[in-house]
Amino acid sequence: MSVQERKERERAHRHRLIIATARELAESHGWDAVTTRRLAERIEYSQPVLYSHFRGKREIVGAVALEGFTELTTTIRRAVADGPAGRAAVAALAGAYVDFAERNPALYDAMFLLDTGLPFADAATPAPLREAFEALLDTLGDVAGDAEPALFVEVFWSALHGLVALTRSGRLPPTEAPRRLDLLVERLAGR
Incomplete structure (x- = not known):
């Protein structure tokens, strides 16, 4: 292995x-705890090394969000892979x-609530975001009825996100979350 290859791998x-x-750090202590100084201390590299990879916290949160979209895509595809x-x-x-969303609250925040600059x-739009949308479209497009499939996915995704956000914030009681989800599926996906 050449010196250049080793440096690239490192x-x-x-x-x-x-x-x-x-x-x-975000999952343990929230995104406010994620600072370049604290990250540099945790990974045992200087802040300039950190800045050689990312321009700042916003880019780091964006990189975490992209990772999250990849994981969400995998989760969605697994959920429907058994043929329902x-x-x-x-x-x-x-x-x-x-x-x-419930298992990864800080990751979900990075994906949808924090300013990452991701279009x-x-x-x-980066590939992981497009792939997540495609994973939704692959399933939801079949139940869109006479609605434009992409528009239907946007509405359904918005409703799911709203349920997650309102439940997480305590504005909707979590005890009724399963019933709300059933109602959403029933109304938008038919019986």
Whole structure:
């Protein structure tokens, strides 16, 4: 292995380490606890090394969000991989989505609530975001009825996100979350 290859491998390792450490710190203590100084201390590299990978916290949160979209895509595809169809597939997808958000609150915040600068529904939208949308479209497009499939996915995704956000914030009681999810699936995906 050449010196250049070794340096590239070490750089890629540091890059992954920064993302993993930021995510772990956010899940443990919240995103306010994620600072470049604290990250540098945790990964045992100087702040300039951190800045050689990312321009600042916003880019780090964006990298965590991209990782999250990849994981969400995998979660959605697994939920419907066993062959449920129609309403059963939509219920499996919706349940997996809500479970993902509940298991990864800081990651979910990075993906949807924090300013990452990641463009949605745009020519510059990164591949992990497009792939998550496609995973939703693959299942939800089948139940869109006479609605435009992409528009239907946007509405369904918005409703799912709203349920997650309002439940997490305590504005909707969590005891009724399963019934709300069932109602959403029933109304938007048919019986």
